[in-house]
Structure formats: C-alpha cells, structure tokens
Amino acid sequence: MYTHTHTFKEMQTVTLIPGDGIGPEISSAVMKIFETAKAPIRWEERNVTAIKGPGGRWMIPPDAKESMDKSKIGLKGPLKTPIAAGHPSMNLLLRKTFDLYANVRPCISIEGYKTPYTDVNLVTIRENTEGEYSGIEHVIVDGVVQSIKLITEDASRRIAEYAFEYARNNQRNSVTAVHKANIMRMSDGLFLRKCREVAENYKDIKFTEMYLDTVCLNMVQDPTQFDVLVMPNLYGDILSDLCAGLIGGLGVTPSGNIGANGVAIFESVHGTAPDIAGLDLANPTALLLSAVMMLRHMGLHDYGNKIQTACFDTIRDKKVLTKDLGGNSKCSEFTADICRRIQDLD
Amino acid sequence: MTARSVRSLSGALKPLFSNRCPGVYGAASCNQRQKSTYTPPPARYGGRHTVTLIPGDGIGPELGNHVRELFRFCCVPVDFEVVNVDSSVASEDDINNAIMAIRRNGVALKGNIETNHNLPPSYKSRNNLLRTTLDLYANVMHCQSLPGVRTRHRNIDIMIIRENTEGEYSSLEHENVPGVVECLKIITKTKSLRIADYAFRTARAKGRRRVTAVHKANIMKLGDGLFLECCKEVASGYPEITFDSMIVDNTTMQLVSRPQQFDLMVMPNLYGNVVSNVCAGLVGGPGLVPGANYGEDYAVFETGTRNTGKSIANRNTANPTAMLLASCLLLDHLKLHAYASMIRRAILSTVSETRLHTADLGGQGSTSEVVQSIMNAVQSTGPQTLSI
Numbered sequence: 001m002y003t004h005t006h007t008f009k010e011m012q013t014v015t016l017i018p019g020d021g022i023g024p025e026i027s028s029a030v031m032k033i034f035e036t037a038k039a040p041i042r043w044e045e046r047n048v049t050a051i052k053g054p055g056g057r058w059m060i061p062p063d064a065k066e067s068m069d070k071s072k073i074g075l076k077g078p079l080k081t082p083i084a085a086g087h088p089s090m091n092l093l094l095r096k097t098f099d100l101y102a103n104v105r106p107c108i109s110i111e112g113y114k115t116p117y118t119d120v121n122l123v124t125i126r127e128n129t130e131g132e133y134s135g136i137e138h139v140i141v142d143g144v145v146q147s148i149k150l151i152t153e154d155a156s157r158r159i160a161e162y163a164f165e166y167a168r169n170n171q172r173n174s175v176t177a178v179h180k181a182n183i184m185r186m187s188d189g190l191f192l193r194k195c196r197e198v199a200e201n202y203k204d205i206k207f208t209e210m211y212l213d214t215v216c217l218n219m220v221q222d223p224t225q226f227d228v229l230v231m232p233n234l235y236g237d238i239l240s241d242l243c244a245g246l247i248g249g250l251g252v253t254p255s256g257n258i259g260a261n262g263v264a265i266f267e268s269v270h271g272t273a274p275d276i277a278g279l280d281l282a283n284p285t286a287l288l289l290s291a292v293m294m295l296r297h298m299g300l301h302d303y304g305n306k307i308q309t310a311c312f313d314t315i316r317d318k319k320v321l322t323k324d325l326g327g328n329s330k331c332s333e334f335t336a337d338i339c340r341r342i343q344d345l346d
Numbered sequence: 347m348t349a350r351s352v353r354s355l356s357g358a359l360k361p362l363f364s365n366r367c368p369g370v371y372g373a374a375s376c377n378q379r380q381k382s383t384y385t386p387p388p389a390r391y392g393g394r395h396t397v398t399l400i401p402g403d404g405i406g407p408e409l410g411n412h413v414r415e416l417f418r419f420c421c422v423p424v425d426f427e428v429v430n431v432d433s434s435v436a437s438e439d440d441i442n443n444a445i446m447a448i449r450r451n452g453v454a455l456k457g458n459i460e461t462n463h464n465l466p467p468s469y470k471s472r473n474n475l476l477r478t479t480l481d482l483y484a485n486v487m488h489c490q491s492l493p494g495v496r497t498r499h500r501n502i503d504i505m506i507i508r509e510n511t512e513g514e515y516s517s518l519e520h521e522n523v524p525g526v527v528e529c530l531k532i533i534t535k536t537k538s539l540r541i542a543d544y545a546f547r548t549a550r551a552k553g554r555r556r557v558t559a560v561h562k563a564n565i566m567k568l569g570d571g572l573f574l575e576c577c578k579e580v581a582s583g584y585p586e587i588t589f590d591s592m593i594v595d596n597t598t599m600q601l602v603s604r605p606q607q608f609d610l611m612v613m614p615n616l617y618g619n620v621v622s623n624v625c626a627g628l629v630g631g632p633g634l635v636p637g638a639n640y641g642e643d644y645a646v647f648e649t650g651t652r653n654t655g656k657s658i659a660n661r662n663t664a665n666p667t668a669m670l671l672a673s674c675l676l677l678d679h680l681k682l683h684a685y686a687s688m689i690r691r692a693i694l695s696t697v698s699e700t701r702l703h704t705a706d707l708g709g710q711g712s713t714s715e716v717v718q719s720i721m722n723a724v725q726s727t728g729p730q731t732l733s734i
Binding site: 147151189239 | 461469499565
C-alpha cells in the first residue's frame, strides 16, 4: 500500500546465483528489468562451485550459504553438471544444504508462443527429497540390481501440506494426488493416506486422486482439467517436464524450490547452453518468470504482475523474439523491449 | 518315457483331450518342452481355436461380448472359453483358474481387472499376477495416427515395447521402521537382455530403422544403467538399426512437442506405463489403441492403456475400437491373417467416419452403432457371413 507514488519501499535482499554458460547474461537481463520496474530487491551475487569442507564432505562455499540463510530467497541460473569431477551435482548439493523439499512448477500457456496446447494452467508440486531418487542402489548378485524407493510419512505430510497451502494462497480450486497405489500399495498408499489426512484440514480445496497413467493419458488430451498436482519424486520429474513440454519447453518454464526454514530458491531449469554463451543470443524468459514467481512468493504481487505482463506482451508482439522463440533478435533487444513496456505501464 | 516322447504323446492326444482333461496333458507339455525352438501347438480341435476370454470389470464384459458377436458374425473359427475373475474377493482362486485356462489354450483376450488400492498389500493386483505368472515379458503397443480422428499431432507411428514383469512392478515393499516404506525396483540382466532382444527382433521384422531406449540412468545409475548396457549390447548385433537413448523426462517433453521423431521405443516397466499412456493420448485416447502381452509360450491381448472404464460401464458409450483391434492382433497371432485383415480394414474404415465417433472421440455414437457399422463393412467387402 502506498501513501504517495514515491514512497521508499524497504529493500529486500535476494541471493543471486548467476550460474554457468548463459547464466550470467540472463541474470543481468533480469537485474536490468527489475531495476527498470523499480522492484525493491537488492541482489547479492554469489558463486556456488563445490568445495571440499572439513571432514572431506563436499559443500557449497560458506559465503553463499551465509547469504542464503540471511536472505532466505534465492534466484539461480543454470549450473553446469560436471561429469567426472568427483562431487555430486550442484543442484543436489543445494537441495541437501537447504532441505529443498518441494519443487513447484506453474505451467501456464504463454499467449503468443504457440504450442498445440492452449489454455494450460496447472501447477505441479513434486516431492524433492526422497522417493525413487533416494540414490540407494545395490547389486544383489551379478546381474541383479535393486533400487530402493523410499517413502516416509513425514516427507509425504510435508509436501501435502505445502501443496494445500500453495493452493489456498494462490486461489487454486483443487489438488490432485498422483500415484500408483494399485501396484505400489505400501509406498504410494502411504503417500496417499497422508494427502487424505492433510486434505481434511483444507475443506475449501477439492481433493482428488488419480493414477499416474490416467493423468498422463488425460494430460495430453485435455490439460485444462488439471489444477494443482502433488506427487512423489519420480512421477513429479516426469510430469513436470511433460507439462513444461505442453507450454513450450524448458526455455519458458519457471520453477521454484521451497525448503525448510522458509528458504526458497527460484531457478530456470534449462541447461547452460555453452554453445551460445556470451553471444547475447540467450532467452531470459525462464529465469525472468522464475523471478516473477519469486516476487509473488515475497508478496510483491504488483511488481510480479507488471513484469510478467510486459514479458508476455513482448512475446505476443513477436517483433523482438530470441532464436529459440522463433525470432532472430538479441537477448539485449528482447530485454530492452520488456524494459520499455514496463516504463510504459508505469 | 523321455521328455520328448511325453511331448509328442501329449501333442498327439491334445486335439482329442484339449477340452476334457486339460490339467494332466497341459501341465505335462508345459513342463517338459524345450524353450528355444518349440512352439506350443495352439489349442485347436477340428480347425477351431479355443481362446480364453477374461471379461474383467467395467467396460470389459460388454466389449468382450461385442468381440464374440463380431467373430460369430464373421464366422471366425475361434471359440471363447470365458473365465470370470471376481476382483472383489480376497481369494486368488479366480485368477489362478484364469491362468490355468491360459496355459491350456495358449492365448487370451482380457478386459482389465479392477484393483482396489485401498486394500492391504496382501491383495495383489490381479492383472500383475497374471502377467508375472505367465511371464508375459513384452508389452507391445503400436500407436498410429488414424485417419478421421482429429488430434493435435499428425503422422505419429510409434511402437512401444515395455518390459512387463520386473522393474517397479515387482510388488516388493516393506516397512522396517514405522513411517518409512521401502519399495524395491528390481532390474536384472537376463530380463533386460530379453526385452532388448525382443525389441530389436521386432524392429528388424517390422522394418523399423531406429530404436530408442528410455531410461533414467543419470539418477538410477546401477538399475537403469544396467538396462541401458543390455540394450547397447543387443544393439551391437543389429548394425542396420540405429540405437539411441533418451532420459524419460526429456522423452515426455519431446513426445508432446514432436512425437514424429520416435520410431520404436524400449523401456523398463514404469516408464513404459507413462510413455504408452502419453502416446495413446496423442493418437486419440484409450479407446483406440490395442495392446499385446507376449511371453515365450503365451500371448494375452487387451486394450493398450488397460483402463477399466468404470464410469462408462454398461452405458453403450465405450469405444470398442481398441478391444476389436486387440482381437485382430489375436487373430494374427493364431495365424488367421485373412480374418484379421478383413476385420481390421472394416474397423479402420468405421473409425474414419466421424458421425459414428463415440464420446471419447468427441462424437455421440454408441458402441452398438459402431459394431453394427463394422459388421456392415465386413459384409459388403468380405466373404460369406451370417445374416445380420
């Protein structure tokens, strides 16, 4: 609420992790757009290359951790996954450090970027710490491998609670739990039971359950029937990428990771695109929309809406699109157009 | 008596005894046959085949009836032995009877049997039991764009070969600590090699140029890593076929944007479930795609996406295309190719007629209208049939 147009709004600190490849240029594009929009964000840039801490365990640099713990909000560009560096992927490290248990991907059709699917408006909420990605595998005897899928009561309850809270805070009408309890009776059954228990406390939100295969089948025929989807790790991985494909791919999909202790890291989920790094050809849409998600998470809905409208208008206009969106403009031109629209909106 | 003579004896006697003393001779020939080259004789008596029919739940029974009606009309030399499986009882006798019947006849047509997932783990999925007991290791689904069915993507022609017996569907779960459940996903070298071999043989037989293995080996390094290795090993024996691999989440993304890039795909059980449902959705829905489950000795045919269709049961609105096309696959398996092509031609010509589309395709036609139209099409082009 403003008393007059130029009230000084308290600046909030956000840890910015530019990332590798095209990361730095799309991050600066986002910072420029935020500056034009006069969003009350102060960026603290940090690097997250893995370092070996005391005791030989890999960890993120202490200044990055300190910054995140203080600011609680992070924006991250794409990180390189080294093949034989000896340490786990950076994304995994971040996930473990901040206990990022929920991966949220709102998939909303972008007007102006045509895909065979229109009117997609759903959110996938994926449990991000356990499930099939627990990483526990054994070779029982030569030629027989066992992978363990872990489902715990606590993690299932936590993700279900987050899903319903999200639905309530974002005016969504229903939450659908996606499972395969007909086959995996105990594990998905536990997940389902927890979802049902949590649903009891949120009577204003409609709760349904659906088999994973039915969801996939219906999703490609009519994605408009889905609202918020909550599910364990593997199904979430597949479904969130499926939904990203519906709206146009990872280059335009935002993503947010919610952790314990109020930490939230928003990121673009595409790759580092080393072949176009530094050439001013990258598309900052994914990171920008993730930043908009971040603004909404912080309660700064006005700024979020303004930036999103400008971004969608630019895409709809089709005059300065980057190559992946079908145009041949530069990243800086795309960014400048968005900035111009923001100034016009003011 | 040596194994060989027992087999030949049972082979000679089978036509006489196939419907009368099934237990004794059927079991003998099952246990003593050599796996590699011997194909079990189809249950034939007087030139007529006996096929097990498991109606299942939901729309299964009515679709099974339509298949029988159509076969009777076309004078197909197939007799159905109906075995009902009651999904509401806890005892596994029904499904064991069904399995025994399939062992007897070698071939089956089945509707989906409902699994109530709120029951405790001791109640296993009947469908899964059937597949694992009979070792129907390959689930084959051929998704093609059909003329006359409007979909967002055109020119799709993907064959999906899914490992059907292990992987995430091993149903091995336990709760060591209260509140912590572990579910085991088992991948074995033998089964992975077997399904990869099946995939490449099928690719060669059907003239497919490219095989894509779908996996998640970047996360499940040992499990899916083993599967991938087995596929690569088998691929080396088929130099004329291009082999590549793709991670499952990227695969689903590619499927909804550009499905035409895929040719034949092979994958473990759960990813197969996801990918086959996505592909079925892309070509028009669960009412159009048939599925086949092949084992070394048995074959079971059903609708591709295995839906019970409880909500549309007994309303005469279900799309019979998938089940009828599955019955054509069955006829091909029994080497009754002339009947199979005749019926398939009739079905495809009916599907292209929009005014007969059932509700799932956006029309208002009824199941019986569609079946009637198929029978008309058969009568106008085919040989002598019963009068309508």
